[in-house]
Amino acid sequence: MAAICVFCASSRTLDQRWLDLAAETGAELARRGHTLVSGGGCVGMMGALVDGARAAGGRTIGVIPQALVDLEVADLASDELLVTDGMASRKTLMIEKSDAFLTLPGGLGTLDELFEVWTTATLTMHTKPMALVDTDGFYRPLVDWLGGLADQAFLKPAGLALLTVTDTVPAALDALESHLT
Template identity: 45%
Template structure:
């Protein structure tokens, strides 16, 4: 692995532990000699992880759509800030630049980014690790929902288990290093073929 993409909230959130975890993650990525790829903002948990990686001597690439640059949230303290035309270009660039994806606490945009790379992994568009940094149990309701989706036979257990969940940044990145998923068909119950109207 060369670079880790971090998805994170553009707000700090209600729990100070969120920012502490973001800072620890940024520092850990830099300490391993890995680059950080993130959304290019200077606000919220996004700004914290970028600042921590930079302070620890890491390489940081920020990818920001021009519409957000105009709102003056572009991080001018990183050496490599790439401005793209729209959100779709931003997400694609972040995926292409990265060898793994860590998701910190965040809102709807963070969830969108997470599920896009998680789905792409399932259908074989990439074989990169995807993980949740579970700060103070923040992601446990989502883990429970995923278990419910598995129980409803809408997601294979083997695919659900590829979403790595860990409360410790170093442990999560260790698991990234050994990630080697088997190739498994995404679709279930296809023996009967498509139904006709």
């Protein structure tokens, strides 16, 4: 199957529902036979994600900068833990190691990763599918704003169409898998 990279929050102060969403996402990836590529952390949603994948028998690849390893937040239980010299090289390696991308709720780091992958796709630097999970309307304001960018010709409709937006993780995975076959 595919290596699917998941972007999500690593905050330690999130509501349990977000941790549950991440754990279920990891488990669903594993049940479908995919390898999980993550940011290599063991805290917040990222930690719940990798724990969920492993609990369901999945393989995990973590990609983390040395500075975060030094802060002792690395997922040392990863099947493969790749350490980079910084955040930029982390994103590059995550893109190289992945066949598709799924974005869960998150903050600045999550958005940075999403926009890096999406921007490089609009520039045809890769053709890997991307899905955004808009659980409970979490990303609705962003999606509306992006639609406004397209309406004003700051974003081409074809670029906007590269990102699939769904309400649920299973729908997001179905969309990614449909582009991988």
